[in-house]
Amino acid sequence: MAITSIKNLKEFSTNNDRFEGAHTLCPGCAHSMIVRELMNCTDDNLVIASNTGCLEVSTAVYPFTSWDTSWIHIGFENAATAVSGAEAMFKARKKKGTLKDNDASVKFVAFGGDGSTYDIGFQWLSGAMERGHDFTYICLDNENYANTGGQRSSATPIGAHTSTAQAGTHSYGKKQKKKDIVAIMAAHDAPYVAQLAPNKWKSMAKGFQKALETEGPCFINTVSPCCTEWKFDPKDTINITDLATDTLMFPIYEIINGHELNILYRPKNVLPVEEYLAAQGRYKHLFKPENKHVIEEIQKNINEYWEMLQRREEARV
Amino acid sequence: MAEKFDLNEREVWDGNYAASQALRQAQVDVVAAYPITPSTPIVENYGAYVANGYIDGEFVMVESEHAAMSGCVGASAAGGRVATATSSQGFALMVEVLYQASGMRLPIVLTVVNRALASPLNVRGDHGDMYLGRDSGWIQIDAFNAQEAYDLTLCAFKIGENHDVRLPVMVHQDGFITSHTAQNVYPLSDEKAYGFIGDIVPVDDMLDFSRPVTYGAQTEEDWHFEHKAKQHKALMDSRTVIDDVFAEFEKLTGRKYNRVEGYDMDDAEVVIVALGTTVETARVAAQELREEGVKAGVVGIRVFRPFPFDQVRDMLENAKSIAVLDRSSPGGAMGAFFNEVSAALYTTPNRPLITNYIYGLGGRDFSVAEAKRIFLEQKANADAGHITTDIQQFSGLRGPHLGYFQTKRS
Ligand SMILES: Cc1ncc(C[n+]2csc(CCOP(=O)(O)OP(=O)(O)O)c2C)c(N)n1
Numbered sequence: 001m002a003i004t005s006i007k008n009l010k011e012f013s014t015n016n017d018r019f020e021g022a023h024t025l026c027p028g029c030a031h032s033m034i035v036r037e038l039m040n041c042t043d044d045n046l047v048i049a050s051n052t053g054c055l056e057v058s059t060a061v062y063p064f065t066s067w068d069t070s071w072i073h074i075g076f077e078n079a080a081t082a083v084s085g086a087e088a089m090f091k092a093r094k095k096k097g098t099l100k101d102n103d104a105s106v107k108f109v110a111f112g113g114d115g116s117t118y119d120i121g122f123q124w125l126s127g128a129m130e131r132g133h134d135f136t137y138i139c140l141d142n143e144n145y146a147n148t149g150g151q152r153s154s155a156t157p158i159g160a161h162t163s164t165a166q167a168g169t170h171s172y173g174k175k176q177k178k179k180d181i182v183a184i185m186a187a188h189d190a191p192y193v194a195q196l197a198p199n200k201w202k203s204m205a206k207g208f209q210k211a212l213e214t215e216g217p218c219f220i221n222t223v224s225p226c227c228t229e230w231k232f233d234p235k236d237t238i239n240i241t242d243l244a245t246d247t248l249m250f251p252i253y254e255i256i257n258g259h260e261l262n263i264l265y266r267p268k269n270v271l272p273v274e275e276y277l278a279a280q281g282r283y284k285h286l287f288k289p290e291n292k293h294v295i296e297e298i299q300k301n302i303n304e305y306w307e308m309l310q311r312r313e314e315a316r317v
Numbered sequence: 318m319a320e321k322f323d324l325n326e327r328e329v330w331d332g333n334y335a336a337s338q339a340l341r342q343a344q345v346d347v348v349a350a351y352p353i354t355p356s357t358p359i360v361e362n363y364g365a366y367v368a369n370g371y372i373d374g375e376f377v378m379v380e381s382e383h384a385a386m387s388g389c390v391g392a393s394a395a396g397g398r399v400a401t402a403t404s405s406q407g408f409a410l411m412v413e414v415l416y417q418a419s420g421m422r423l424p425i426v427l428t429v430v431n432r433a434l435a436s437p438l439n440v441r442g443d444h445g446d447m448y449l450g451r452d453s454g455w456i457q458i459d460a461f462n463a464q465e466a467y468d469l470t471l472c473a474f475k476i477g478e479n480h481d482v483r484l485p486v487m488v489h490q491d492g493f494i495t496s497h498t499a500q501n502v503y504p505l506s507d508e509k510a511y512g513f514i515g516d517i518v519p520v521d522d523m524l525d526f527s528r529p530v531t532y533g534a535q536t537e538e539d540w541h542f543e544h545k546a547k548q549h550k551a552l553m554d555s556r557t558v559i560d561d562v563f564a565e566f567e568k569l570t571g572r573k574y575n576r577v578e579g580y581d582m583d584d585a586e587v588v589i590v591a592l593g594t595t596v597e598t599a600r601v602a603a604q605e606l607r608e609e610g611v612k613a614g615v616v617g618i619r620v621f622r623p624f625p626f627d628q629v630r631d632m633l634e635n636a637k638s639i640a641v642l643d644r645s646s647p648g649g650a651m652g653a654f655f656n657e658v659s660a661a662l663y664t665t666p667n668r669p670l671i672t673n674y675i676y677g678l679g680g681r682d683f684s685v686a687e688a689k690r691i692f693l694e695q696k697a698n699a700d701a702g703h704i705t706t707d708i709q710q711f712s713g714l715r716g717p718h719l720g721y722f723q724t725k726r727s
């Protein structure tokens with residue numbers, strides 16, 4: 001069952017504590033905020049799977065665990081399949097009546113970083129979405145392989161410096177644009193797909209609740225600022241997220257049944273992307289005169305994408 | 318309740334069908350699978366049983382074998398009975414998850430219909446995939462024919478799900494030779510078969526929310542070694558459970574299985590040690606040679622993991638010359654199976670002569686005549702008192718002889 005009264009952040013953040021604060025994520029890491037939101041927005045029993053990545057290595061180091069609910073990690077690529085299997089077993093055992101509590105309401109959730117979601121686990125995710133398991137997949141998108149020291153992923157935006165797409169005298173960082181995972185997931189005809197951000201915690205909680213309550217495979221991409229690899233002060237995580245949503249670098253929206261697009265946050269005052277880029281070390285080199293064109297390209301991409309989202313919202317296609 | 322499935326006292330089944338009937342009788346809750354020749358019919362049949370109400374289970378047709386085993390892991394951690402099947406490339410794609418399944422102590426049953434590994438691509442049987450699984454921490458049981466594929470699949474659930482074991486189990490059969498050859502099979506009644514296996518009693522059930530569990534934690538140098546040691550101990554200790562299950566199965570059916578199957582070994586002087594259908598071929602050859610006065614015997618390995626080191630040693634120590642047959646490309650070394658048998662014999666005072674034959678790769682036929690020739694080479698060794706051939710030889714290969722290493726004498 002969903003927690004209905006999401007009025008007060010303080011109350012909400014201490015509600016139903018099933019994710020313990022004692023973990024080893026970096027101070028200021030947004031992963032834990034997002035996970036906590038998910039776990040606090042419902043009273044239902046949760047079966048959670050995590051792909052390998054910062055979240056997993058920081059929350060279940062034997063003999064400790066941060067998870068006060070059923071949790072499984074198999075490998076880097078297969079959390080979506082782990083919950084597929086668990087969900088299938090839930091159905092089978094419910095039919096046979098062999099569950100400990102046959103009436104318990106259970107939700108299945110998989111977490112993956114952008115590395116596991118956009119890259120190595122892409123096929124596993126696509127398969128699980130196509131099969132239509134009743135689960136929610138949440139991507140913690142920090143736009144790099146943070147756990148292994150900040151390599152590029154296909155979620156890394158153009159122009160960002162990573163250890164495997166370096167900025168240097170002959171390079172402005174990553175050359176390719178970010179993969180549009182939300183569109184790809186919507187194209188799976190998923191009943192609920194969204195992109196959410198932890199600074200907009202109310203819309204995030206509502207989006208999570210919708211996904212949990214919707215029967216079938218749901219996908220949510222969340223922006224998860226990584227102070228270590230994006231290079232900003234850990235106290236600024238939410239400020240950076242505000243810049244991400246107010247420059248429309250990360251627009252917040254949902255797509256229902258593959259076509260009904262709703263924009264969930266419209267900044268009153270859209271900021272130029274420079275403000276977002278200038279706040280992070282990974283984009284520092286873009287402010288050299290020879291890389292000015294990259295910033296222009298990023299701004300152009302943002303404008304075009306926002307235009308497209310608005311048109312699709314209107315057109316409902 | 319599952320529909321009733323009528324069975325005759327004697328059926329004519331191939332190995333694949335036999336294995337799938339065992340899955341039906343075990344009332345497997347979840348099969349997550351991906352098709353590959355020659356194991357495909359096993360999971361197709363499971364799907365058909367589900368579609369027609371003969372099983373109350375869930376058939377999850379995933380997008381790769383890696384996902385098949387991943388789905389099995391998630392399902393097994395959720396507390397029910399789980400099985401799947403694969404071969405060759407599919408097995409290779411599963412390997413990462415095989416280690417994760419055994420490390421999490423999940424009693425999944427995997428039928429491996431043995432097939433060669435590419436390249437070159439080949440759909441026929443050899444033991445390349447079986448060898449690839451040998452360090453994965455699974456129990457590996459080998460069936461030599463369709464009846465055994467059926468019997469041992471039933472046993473596999475009972476062994477793996479035993480709370481003193483809690484390990485995944487592979488049941489191997491030879492691609493095509495067993496999987497696609499119809500033979501007489503005597504099945505148990507559904508009640509008897511299920512009664513033998515019993516209900517699965519989950520240990521750390523992810524769907525029991527009164528007791529949350531964390532699966533697949535991280536351990537570094539402080540604890541990893543202890544976990545792996547415990548896992549090895551569980552595998553080694555499973556030997557007594559396997560023996561008990563085989564004994565119980567014998568009581569029920571009269572069919573007796575042993576972790577090592579000796580044939581005419583009491584006074585055998587020359588011996589073939591093999592896996593899979595080759596064991597039966599070698600038995601025929603041994604029988605014929607016995608009529609000619611050659612004291613031939615055969616040792617078949619029924620349980621490849623945990624490897625029956627002491628039983629192999631005890632059965633072979635009084636032989637004079639032994640041929641260990643590897644049906645897997647050795648990749649720049651002696652055959653892995655040869656090395657294991659040799660290691661067991663090294664601990665005996667007599668140390669019989671022992672040589673290695675690489676044979677049957679990619680489904681190359683292994684005939685009774687070839688087995689006889691190998692026995693006679695052992696006889697020549699025994700008579701000479703030393704190895705008269707190369708220590709490793711390829712047998713049944715076209716073109717010039719291929720062999721390596723000779724015995725060092727004096
Ligand atoms: C099959 C496999 N390949 C590579 C790795 C190494 N590895 C572990 S986590 C990781 C990156 C994780 O990145 P992401 O999914 O974005 O999660 P993050 O750590 O950024 O949250 C990599 C490359 C692995 N564990 N398994």
Ligand code: SF4
Binds near residue numbers: 024025
């Ligand atoms: S490296 Fe980044 S994603 Fe990983 S724990 Fe630190 S802040 Fe979080």
Ligand SMILES: [Mg+2]
Binds near residue numbers: 114142
């Ligand atoms: Mg990442």
